[in-house]
Each structure stands twice: as C-alpha cells, then as structure tokens.
Amino acid sequence: MSTVDIDLINPIELSQRLIRCPSVTPHEGGALDELQNVLEELGFRCQRLLFSEEGTPDVDNLYARLGDTRPNFCFAGHSDVVPPGDTDGWGDDPFSGVIIDGKLFGRGSSDMKSAIASFVSAAHRYILKVDEELPGSISLLITGDEEGPAINGTTKVLDWMSKNNEVIDACVVGEPTNPDYLGQMIKIGRRGSLTGWLTVTGVQGHTAYPHLAENPLSKLVKMLEPLAEEQLDQGTEYFPPTTVAISSIDTGNSATNVIPQKVTASFNIRFNDSRTADDIEKWLRAHFDSVGGNYTLETACSSNAFITEPGALSEDLVSAIKDVVGTHPEMSTTGGTSDARFIRKFCPVIEFGVVGKTMHKLNEHVEVKDVELLTDIYTELLDRFFKRVNA
Numbered sequence: 001m002s003t004v005d006i007d008l009i010n011p012i013e014l015s016q017r018l019i020r021c022p023s024v025t026p027h028e029g030g031a032l033d034e035l036q037n038v039l040e041e042l043g044f045r046c047q048r049l050l051f052s053e054e055g056t057p058d059v060d061n062l063y064a065r066l067g068d069t070r071p072n073f074c075f076a077g078h079s080d081v082v083p084p085g086d087t088d089g090w091g092d093d094p095f096s097g098v099i100i101d102g103k104l105f106g107r108g109s110s111d112m113k114s115a116i117a118s119f120v121s122a123a124h125r126y127i128l129k130v131d132e133e134l135p136g137s138i139s140l141l142i143t144g145d146e147e148g149p150a151i152n153g154t155t156k157v158l159d160w161m162s163k164n165n166e167v168i169d170a171c172v173v174g175e176p177t178n179p180d181y182l183g184q185m186i187k188i189g190r191r192g193s194l195t196g197w198l199t200v201t202g203v204q205g206h207t208a209y210p211h212l213a214e215n216p217l218s219k220l221v222k223m224l225e226p227l228a229e230e231q232l233d234q235g236t237e238y239f240p241p242t243t244v245a246i247s248s249i250d251t252g253n254s255a256t257n258v259i260p261q262k263v264t265a266s267f268n269i270r271f272n273d274s275r276t277a278d279d280i281e282k283w284l285r286a287h288f289d290s291v292g293g294n295y296t297l298e299t300a301c302s303s304n305a306f307i308t309e310p311g312a313l314s315e316d317l318v319s320a321i322k323d324v325v326g327t328h329p330e331m332s333t334t335g336g337t338s339d340a341r342f343i344r345k346f347c348p349v350i351e352f353g354v355v356g357k358t359m360h361k362l363n364e365h366v367e368v369k370d371v372e373l374l375t376d377i378y379t380e381l382l383d384r385f386f387k388r389v390n391a
C-alpha cells in the first residue's frame with residue numbers, strides 16, 4: 001500500500017493514543033508499539049532496541065527510518081513520562097488523553113508525546129507533498145529512558161546506529177521549549193551541570209572548649225565562600241552566567257553543646273561554555289587547598305555545556321516558525337539538560353516543541369491548536385531542510 005492511500009495522520013488523535021499508554025519510565029506501556037504500527041504503515045523500517053545494564057531496569061527504544069539515502073533528517077524524543085503524582089489532584093485520569101475547552105490533558109501531553117505525534121504527522125504530510133519522492137531520509141529516534149537514568153536510552157541507540165552505519169545529518173529534539181506561547185523559544189544548546197559533595201573532617205569536642213576541638217564547620221564556611229556568589233561569571237555570547245546553588249550542609253549533629261566531627265555540603269553548578277567540568281573541579285580543589293584542612297571532594301558531571309551555533313539548521317526552523325505562527329523565536333541555552341547532549345556529538349541538533357508550562361505537573365496539558373501548528377512547523381522545516389541540503 002502506498003502512503004497516499006493512508007488517511008492523513010491526525011496529530012491530535014495520535015497524541016491521545018500515545019497518552020493512553022502509561023509509559024512511566026522504565027515501562028514501555030504500549031507507546032512504542034503504537035508508534036511502530038503507525039510508522040510501519042507509512043513505510044518506515046523500525047528497529048526496536050532493548051538495552052540492559054546492571055543496576056538499572058531494561059529499557060525499550062525505537063529507531064525508525066524512511067528512505068535509504070542521505071541527508072537523513074532525524075526527529076528525536078522520548079516516549080517515557082514521569083509518574084502522574086497525586087492522581088486525586090488530576091481532574092481526570094492522567095492517562096485519559098481527554099480534550100476539554102481546546103486543551104488536551106494527560107501525563108506526557110506537553111513533555112513530549114504531542115511532539116512525537118507531530119513528528120509522524122509532519123513526516124506523512126511531507127511525503128505526500130513530495131509525491132513519495134523523498135529527497136533523502138527521515139528518521140525517528142525515540143527513547144524510553146529520558147526521564148529516568150538515561151543509561152539505556154539515547155546514548156545506546158546512538159552507539160547502535162554508529163555500529164550499523166546509520167548516519168544522521170541534522171536533528172530536532174521535540175522537548176517543550178516554549179515558556180509561554182508557541183514560537184517563543186528554540187534551544188540551541190544547554191548549560192553543563194556539575195554536582196559536588198564536599199566533606200570536611202575535624203576533631204569532635206565540647207562547645208565550651210573549642211580550643212580542644214577542631215570545628216570542620218569553620219573550614220567549610222571558608223571553603224564555600226566563592227560558591228555563595230550565585231553567579232560565577234557574566235555569561236557568554238549564547239549562554240547566561242554560570243550559577244551555583246548550595247543545596248545542603250549537614251553535620252548530622254542534633255546536640256547544641258557538641259562540635260561535630262564531620263560536615264558534608266552538596267552543591268550544583270550550572271555552567272556555560274566558558275568552562276568545563278574539569279576546569280571547575282581544578283578551581284574548586286585549588287581554593288579548598290588554599291583554605292587547608294582535611295577534606296574530600298566528590299563530583300558528578302551529567303554534561304558539559306554544548307551549543308549548535310546559529311546556522312543553517314536553526315535558520316530553517318526559525319523561518320518555518322515565522323511562516324506558520326508569525327513569531328521570531330529566541331535562541332536560548334537555558335533550562336535543564338536534555339538528550340540533545342548526546343546527539344550533538346553526531347550532527348547539528350536543536351530543540352523545539354510545544355509550551356512547557358505544565359510539564360511534570362498535575363493536570364499537564366497542551367493547547368490542541370498548538371499541536372496542529374507544531375505539525376505545520378515541522379512539515380515546513382522538512383521542506384526547508386531538504387530544499388537547502390539538496391540545492
């Protein structure tokens with residue numbers, strides 16, 4: 001059967017069907033099955049990729065491709081969702097996908113099942129537009145492990161793709177990037193994130209005899225001084241200033257007449273492209289050494305800062321947005337991390353989806369008209385991308 005004979009994929013209906021699959025990480029919940037069925041009908045070749053690693057649950061992923069030639073334009077996203085939370089706080093079943101007053105409700109409606117439905121619907125519309133003569137390939141990389149540890153998800157799919165010579169030339173991730181209205185913001189990069197745990201050890205004693213003890217808190221306060229600044233720099237061309245937040249200082253000491261033996265502070269640094277996690281750790285250790293004392297520092301970096309500098313791909317997207325909704329989106333690097341941090345090692349990657357106001361909240365929803373418009377934007381994006389690359 002040719003794709004021409006298939007009813008146009010309705011992005012709203014497909015969003016509803018995906019929302020009705022309770023795919024809370026790490027459960028597939030039927031969401032990838034649903035997606036695979038639709039994609040196969042359109043002629044996509046689908047690969048289900050189940051990955052395991054000790055200490056984490058197995059996770060199912062999907063890579064689908066239509067066409068054999070390059071350029072290969074990839075839509076990336078995640079079908080997993082965060083738990084609904086207090087279900088009594090929802091107006092309806094969080095997995096009902098109900099539409100009320102032009103709003104589609106349900107866990108994953110904003111983050112990011114409606115964007116996945118828009119990917120599929122846009123691909124179908126574009127295939128029909130070019131009369132099934134696809135000038136390259138369209139692929140979907142959909143993971144079931146984005147909201148969880150992200151170990152058995154996008155990174156492993158990308159490894160699998162490398163091993164199987166599956167090359168992608170450009171990628172758009174469908175995270176909900178708009179703060180208030182559709183067409184407000186695209187993300188061209190993300191800040192890095194480094195978490196640190198600093199433990200200072202002293203000598204326990206009586207608070208009436210501090211000279212017989214060594215208070216680790218006095219040292220800790222000096223060590224944390226530069227981290228109390230909130231901003232470590234002025235920011236760079238595309239990034240906001242590096243920020244610090246001390247999240248805990250804990251001695252485990254409940255007695256007011258005891259100088260504790262040990263104290264641990266934890267902090268998180270969100271940094272721009274003027275520094276790397278290694279630079280920050282070196283800077284921290286140099287400062288801690290200058291204060292002196294008996295300390296240990298543990299760190300964990302979830303990602304360094306990255307950017308796809310404004311260029312052809314973001315211009316394609318900006319002009320598609322302008323055409324469909326008439327706005328000129330801001331190019332931003334704000335917010336948390338996303339799977340774009342893994343994809344950027346392979347090709348230019350930017351992010352654009354629906355409005356993220358209610359993501360992870362009770363009564364998560366998306367405007368129905370935004371899902372229609374997002375589909376139009378993705379369709380226009382495909383058109384611009386293939387025209388430009390094949391010109």
Ligand SMILES: [Zn+2]
Nearest residue numbers: 111112175176
């Ligand atoms: Zn998301």
